[in-house]
Amino acid sequence: xxxxxxxxxFLSIQEGENLTVYCNSSSVFSSLQWYxxxxxxxPVLLVTVVTGGEVKKLKRLTFQFGDARKDSSLHITAAQPxxxxxxxxxxxxxxxxxxxxxxxxxxxxxxWP
Amino acid sequence: DAMVIxxxxxxxxxxxxPVTLSCSQTLNxxxxxxxxxxxxxxPKLLFHYYDKDFNNxxxxxxxxxxRRPNTSFCFLDIRSPGLGxxxxxxxxxxxxxxxxxxxxxxxxxxxxxx
Numbered sequence: 001x002x003x004x005x006x007x008x009x010f011l012s013i014q015e016g017e018n019l020t021v022y023c024n025s026s027s028v029f030s031s032l033q034w035y036x037x038x039x040x041x042x043p044v045l046l047v048t049v050v051t052g053g054e055v056k057k058l059k060r061l062t063f064q065f066g067d068a069r070k071d072s073s074l075h076i077t078a079a080q081p082x083x084x085x086x087x088x089x090x091x092x093x094x095x096x097x098x099x100x101x102x103x104x105x106x107x108x109x110x111x112w113p
Numbered sequence: 114d115a116m117v118i119x120x121x122x123x124x125x126x127x128x129x130x131p132v133t134l135s136c137s138q139t140l141n142x143x144x145x146x147x148x149x150x151x152x153x154x155x156p157k158l159l160f161h162y163y164d165k166d167f168n169n170x171x172x173x174x175x176x177x178x179x180r181r182p183n184t185s186f187c188f189l190d191i192r193s194p195g196l197g198x199x200x201x202x203x204x205x206x207x208x209x210x211x212x213x214x215x216x217x218x219x220x221x222x223x224x225x226x227x
Contacts, residue, residue, distance in 0.1 A: 004155075009153075031213055033215075035218075040122075040220070040221070040223070041220050041221065042117070042119075042203050042204075042205070042218030042219050042220050042221050043156070043203070043218045044218070045215050045216070045217075048213055048215070050213060088155070088156070092213075100158060100161075101158070101216060103155035103156045103157075104155055105153065105154055105155045106153075106155065108153075
């Protein structure tokens with residue numbers, strides 16, 4: 001089993017603050033994806049990172065894949081209440097037949113107005 | 114515009130009473146997945162289909178079965194639900210299994226076992 005550890009598990013901040021959440025593993029992944037899940041809904045893909053050291057930006061969200069492809073981070077600038085949700089990272093194993101996803105437990109983010 | 118549809122959104126069943134959850138997709142994707150997600154836990158893959166080929170995860174209990182009668186539909190059958198089976202059940206699809214493939218998730222069915 002390939003485990004992804006996410007930290008922090010819970011994060012509660014005020015609107016306008018910056019934050020970073022982390023996704024770490026001892027395993028190497030061929031790609032890593034970040035999803036956001038809102039209450040009562042399924043996860044929605046935010047980004048896929050593939051290359052070690054890769055940085056992707058999606059408006060106020062910045063995603064980074066570690067050089068060794070074992071870890072990733074998500075940084076949100078000037079958080080807004082609409083950013084509230086469960087952020088899940090999921091790693092893909094190139095070695096498996098179907099590139100199965102291994103999910104972390106997620107970081108529950110609450111942004112207060 | 115719905116792409117992955119799950120019915121029902123909420124299901125209440127009694128301990129030991131069989132229940133079936135439904136998933137349909139309009140994407141014509143080859144792969145369909147069923148995940149179980151308990152509160153504050155990561156989604157856990159139960160099984161998946163690549164076309165008609167069924168792949169069961171080693172630690173998926175025998176109590177859980179699945180059917181895929183055609184490309185569009187996939188069902189999750191829980192033969193004798195226990196209290197520990199209460200969870201959100203997520204269906205997802207992908208075109209193939211490549212390492213950059215996107216999985217598209219449905220809204221989930223929240224199962225309550227009384």
